Amino acid sequence: METKQAGITGSDNRNEKIYRATILALVAVIAILAVFLVISRMSLKETRELRVFAEEMNQELQLELDSVLAEYNLVKLEYDSVLVEKDSIIQASAQEIQQLIARQADYNRIRRQLNGLREVTQNYVKEIDSLVTVNQVLRAENVQIREEIRQVRARTTELTQDKEVLESKVELASALRAYQLEASAIRIRGAGREEETDRARRAEQIKVCFTIAENPIAPAGTQHVYVRIASPTGDILRLSEADTHSFVHHSDTLQFSLREAINYQNQEITSCLYWERLAEFEPGIYLVSLYTDEVLLGETSLALR
Numbered sequence: 157m158e159t160k161q162a163g164i165t166g167s168d169n170r171n172e173k174i175y176r177a178t179i180l181a182l183v184a185v186i187a188i189l190a191v192f193l194v195i196s197r198m199s200l201k202e203t204r205e206l207r208v209f210a211e212e213m214n215q216e217l218q219l220e221l222d223s224v225l226a227e228y229n230l231v232k233l234e235y236d237s238v239l240v241e242k243d244s245i246i247q248a249s250a251q252e253i254q255q256l257i258a259r260q261a262d263y264n265r266i267r268r269q270l271n272g273l274r275e276v277t278q279n280y281v282k283e284i285d286s287l288v289t290v291n292q293v294l295r296a297e298n299v300q301i302r303e304e305i306r307q308v309r310a311r312t313t314e315l316t317q318d319k320e321v322l323e324s325k326v327e328l329a330s331a332l333r334a335y336q337l338e339a340s341a342i343r344i345r346g347a348g349r350e351e352e353t354d355r356a357r358r359a360e361q362i363k364v365c366f367t368i369a370e371n372p373i374a375p376a377g378t379q380h381v382y383v384r385i386a387s388p389t390g391d392i393l394r395l396s397e398a399d400t401h402s403f404v405h406h407s408d409t410l411q412f413s414l415r416e417a418i419n420y421q422n423q424e425i426t427s428c429l430y431w432e433r434l435a436e437f438e439p440g441i442y443l444v445s446l447y448t449d450e451v452l453l454g455e456t457s458l459a460l461r
Contacts, residue, residue, distance in 0.1 A: 213263050220270060246280075249273045332379065332420070333369040334453035339385075339444040341437070341460055356437040356460040362393075364444055365428040366453070368420065376421050382447040383414035383429050388440025393431060405447055412447075 250273060256266045341359035342350045353359050364383050382403055385393040392411045394401050402411045414429040439461050446453040 218257055220274075246273070246277060249276070331451045332371060332374055332448055332453060334366045334446055335369060336426075337364075337366045337444075337446055337454040337456045339364050339442070339456050339458040341458060354459065354461055356439045359437050359460060360433055362431040362433075362437075362442065362444075362458065363428060364414065364431070364446070365426070366446055367424060367426040368418070368453070370422060370424045372422050374420070374422060377419070379418050379420045380449055381416050381418055381427070381429075381453075382410075382412040383431075384410065384445040384447065385413040385431055386443040386445075388438055388442065393434075395434075403447070403449065405449065405452075410447070 340352050343360045393413045442458040445455045
């Protein structure tokens, strides 16, 4: 009995040791698992924190990229023609940075490229500012030049008008003037003596006398003087209707009764011309006009009854 009891007691002791060992092993496993759990939770927390931090950094980078592009695009809108060749470089660099941010690539790499893009855009902005300054100077100079041109044109117009007025005055002053223009009807008496008459049936000639005044600035040389005698019916007394008995005055072709070429040397000169009747004169008023090629020298009249 004692032997049997002793065997049972030894078996219980072994079982108790096994239980204790098992419990200790389980406690150790639980402790290890607890440690792993804590470590896992801490790692997960750190990972979340790092992810949040990375997202914040990416947002910061995105905002900075947007700011750089916004500043560049603002300048580009106004001066697009200046940046046409360089715009593709900037857009390609911005697109590459955008892709790196989307992939959450290395922060330092993105920062370096972003800083490079900012430097490029700032240099372009400075170039544009210089161009703007030059453009403003050129615009101011253009305004000044336009004003000077306007003043020169105004002065030129004024001088042209003054010249035209002066030329008109010179032309007017240099024109020949006639005075003592007289017309009379005469008949020839014995020894060729002239006798004035106012009777149409007795008149044999119409005598036209005039004096051309002295004019030192008038052109000297041969001057053609034309006499037009209009009958009471308005017809011009003339030898023929051919062009040889007409002259041009201010683009008008006029018929003449008498013509004389005088040698004018800027001195007073007097002359008389005679119209021989072709048929008996009609009673009435005869209008006599005296011309040169340029001007109407004067008019007078003759009454016959």
